[in-house]
Amino acid sequence: MSAVDRGSLSDRGSLSEGAQRPRRTAETRRSADGSPRFDSQARSTSGKVWLVGAGPGDPGLLTLRGLRALEQADVIVADRLGARAVLDGLAADGVELTAEVVDVGKLPGHHAVPQDAINALLVQLAQDGKNVVRLKGGDPYIFGRGGEELLFCQEAGIAVEVVPGITSAVSVPAVAGIPLTHRGVATGFTVVTAHDQIRQVGGGRDHTVVLLMGVGTLANSAITLARGDRGADCPVAIVEDGYGASQRVTIGTLATIAHQAAARGVRSPAVVVVGDVVRLSPFAPAELATLDLDSYDPLATEHTRKASIS
């Protein structure tokens, strides 16, 4: 991403539609320790918040509109997953952002900033006249609490705009060569977290299930799905750290995947894909790809390989 278009938001029309230009000269009010103040008194309503989806962590998968918002921002309030990696990747690509970055993914001691505090911070910064980008992993609206942040800002009278991002639910399977739908193989898909909703996911192997935040509850999810029409030998893929340095693909069946994940020390973040589309992955073992599952034993040999992206 060497050639960066630095056109202004207003040049591009929709980013600044309906919003006053932020006062870029306004000073952020700060506590004694330098952190933004969370006091509730509004002094200006000229700031605006952009909820920007960062994608799965590769700067090449940030949208152009998202990049332009980052370039115009006074402050970037960034998540840990996806967002931080994109900022680091942009810097490595020579993209110079002038905004102050507030990392709300973790604080010293590794505790995430509570959602209430993030909401209050966004409002406070905007009330201080700042042009604020809330940079969130994947898409802000997919298990990202983006809707809550939008409502909180709107209720405080802050102008908000959402810039969609490429969700990990679609992009992380793609990096393992798995399309969520494919003619003759799968006609639809459902994205859920691996908790209670999973019992309500119907369909068979031609309806792909994508699990986010699913590593800790993988064994339960696999058992629940195996009891339905998909059956115990339904193919499953786990894609860890998609687009990251630790990217890894593990492929098995609903009967075997929890054991494989434990044996390999599978860790979050990971996307789990369940359904016949997994057979299409170049990382799928030959026995799985040939559609003959009767003789397939994914524990018999090593079926996982390191994915490489260029």
Ligand SMILES: C[S@@+](CC[C@H](N)C(=O)[O-])C[C@H]1O[C@@H](n2cnc3c(N)ncnc32)[C@H](O)[C@@H]1O
């Ligand atoms: C709180 S959800 C946020 C999802 C995000 N809003 C999106 O649209 O991708 C976090 C989960 O997304 C998935 N995830 C996000 N980025 C990922 C990545 N680069 N590799 C694998 N999984 C990822 C993991 O399942 C993780 O537990």
